[in-house]
Amino acid sequence: MADFSQRIVRIDDASDERVADFCDIRERDLVGRQGRFVAEGTVVLRMLARSSRFDAEKILVLENRVHGIADLLAQFDDAVPILTCNRSVMDAIAGFPMHRGVLAMGRAQAPLELPQALVPLQKRALVLVGSAISNHDNLGSLFRNAAAFGADLVCLDEQSCDPLYRKSIRVSVGTALTLPYTRHGNISDIVDQLGKAGFDLLALSPRGEAPIHIHSPAPRTALLVGTEGEGLPAALLGRLNTARISQVCGVDSLNVAMAAGIALHAIATAQGRI
Numbered sequence: 001m002a003d004f005s006q007r008i009v010r011i012d013d014a015s016d017e018r019v020a021d022f023c024d025i026r027e028r029d030l031v032g033r034q035g036r037f038v039a040e041g042t043v044v045l046r047m048l049a050r051s052s053r054f055d056a057e058k059i060l061v062l063e064n065r066v067h068g069i070a071d072l073l074a075q076f077d078d079a080v081p082i083l084t085c086n087r088s089v090m091d092a093i094a095g096f097p098m099h100r101g102v103l104a105m106g107r108a109q110a111p112l113e114l115p116q117a118l119v120p121l122q123k124r125a126l127v128l129v130g131s132a133i134s135n136h137d138n139l140g141s142l143f144r145n146a147a148a149f150g151a152d153l154v155c156l157d158e159q160s161c162d163p164l165y166r167k168s169i170r171v172s173v174g175t176a177l178t179l180p181y182t183r184h185g186n187i188s189d190i191v192d193q194l195g196k197a198g199f200d201l202l203a204l205s206p207r208g209e210a211p212i213h214i215h216s217p218a219p220r221t222a223l224l225v226g227t228e229g230e231g232l233p234a235a236l237l238g239r240l241n242t243a244r245i246s247q248v249c250g251v252d253s254l255n256v257a258m259a260a261g262i263a264l265h266a267i268a269t270a271q272g273r274i
Helices: 017-022 025-031 042-050 067-073 089-096 112-118 136-148 166-171 187-195 256-269
Strands: 008-010 035-040 055-061 082-085 104-106 127-129 153-156 181-183 200-204 220-226 240-245
Touching: 008 067, 017 055, 017 082, 017 089, 035 042, 035 166, 035 200, 042 055, 042 067, 042 104, 055 089, 089 200, 112 153, 112 181, 112 187, 127 136, 127 187, 127 256, 136 153, 136 166, 136 256, 166 200, 187 200, 187 220, 220 256
Parallel strands: 008 082, 055 082, 127 153, 127 220, 153 181, 200 220, 200 240
Antiparallel strands: 035 104, 055 104
């Protein structure tokens, strides 16, 4: 602990310039962070420590939590400052009660281009494709489900929101930092590229042709899901094989993240991933 303690810097004033990046988190989420993102909580911090694509710039921890997560903090490079403060200063910095007591500022990288992301995929692959996913909670849940069922890649079109938004990362339990993803182009172009790469394209829709549990997925399968309410564009559904999740009548269709989780489980099971 002697070496570890040398990395700790105590902050006694919320206006200290060393914590300026963490100030007013909610408001700054709305305007963007110019190439940075916030990781919140120990679960997400552990995923950031494991990430091969993202690095931490600095970490802010409640002073009474440092000892309990010393093993985790020690996983970060010695050049990463570890700032500590008491509860009142932490809340003043964040602009609201920060119950988790752990924040990290990470450096974002540009999302992978789709051709680049497809290169390492094997003959057996599972890709989740999202079109116009505009809700950060849903997007985080989609990443969590994709990771849980062994998906190799998440592809988002340019209309989808940023998976590195603080809430998306938190809801994803940090999997947005470890699961490869792309976020470029329109959904039709993505479909064309995946088709040329040998993927069987399956669109999930309440009006799908057959129940997902009877679908026999190809070794390389891409599952497409659309935004809440409107779902995938009708023109796109007309081009693809479609599947649905059976449910009782008189109830609205499932949340996109829930539906994707059920479908991913069915495909992953059929592919022998789980």
